[in-house]
Amino acid sequence: MAAFHKLPLGHTTKNQELFLAYEQINKTSTDNNNNNNINGLTYVCLPGLGDLRNQYRFLGPLLAKDQHGQPNIVYAADLRGHGDSSPHFDDYSVNAGAQDIIALLKKLSQEHGKQQRFVLVGNSFSAVTISVVLGRDLATLGDLKDQIVGAVLIAPFVKNYPADKWFRPLSHVLFGARWWGVPLWMSYWKSFFMDADQSPADYHTRAAEVASKLLSQGDSSP
Incomplete structure (x- = not known):
């Protein structure tokens, strides 16, 4: 995947760095950190569980297109313990x-x-986590309460989202058990693309990339 920025999220008790990996999908040579997008929107895209931020490799550029005289900014981030993000988290709950x-x-x-x-x-x-963000109060969000102007929830399961009491151990089984947890997850991931006519052209390359990233995360787990 492309180069990424680190969002610092502290350290573990063993002083291991915790961070989220994110990147600007539509960054150009004229962009800089002080480039204010007054008229356009800033999209922040998050993948599903067990996937990578480049899940938005097709949708991201479409969201970035100039629609009202100002191009939009598009960011994509890996979830904690996924992709290029730190593998050292011990909390994978919705609230986290x-x-x-x-x-x-x-x-x-x-x-x-x-x-x-x-x-x-x-x-x-990620759609579930976004729904939780939208429900946070002013004391938690501050200025973000007014800055968040929309949300797109793709295939959400917000009615009965995973309870932390069983999801936390399950997450370690699926993504921490290197030799059988990852193959188990990948067999499920591949079931999303059973219809060859609807599979992306880079399906096989992406499947290998997702599996490789999950395996490397498992190698780095404490």
């Missing part, structure tokens, strides 16, 4: 994911200005 989103939005707001208007895009598990 929501806090990550809030931290990323605050970081982007500092970089681009408080006039930024955010649209959150999430698939599956």
Whole structure:
């Protein structure tokens, strides 16, 4: 995947760095950290569980297109313990994911200005975390309460989202058990693309990349 930025999220008790990996999908040579997007929107895209931020490799550039005289800014981030993000987290709950989103939005707001208007895009598990963010109070969100102007929830399961009491151990089984957890997940992931006519052209390359990233995360797990 492309080069990425790190969103610092502290350290473990063993002083291991915790961070989220994110990148600007449509960054050009004229962009810089002080480039304020006054008229356009800033999309923040998050993949589904067990996937990577380049899940938005096709949708991201479409969201970035100039629609009203100003191009949009598009960011994509890996979830904690996924892709290029730190593998050392011990909490993969919905609430933890929501806090990550809030931290990323605050970081982007500092970089681009408080006039930024955010649209959150999430698939599956990330859609759940976004719904939690939208329900946070003013004391938690601060200026973000007015800056978040929309959300796109792709295939969400917000009615009965995973309970932390069983999801936390399950997440370690699926993504921490290197030799059988990853193959188990990949067999499920591949079931999303059973119809060859609807599979992306880079399906086989992406499947290998997702599996490789999950395996490397398992290698790095404490």
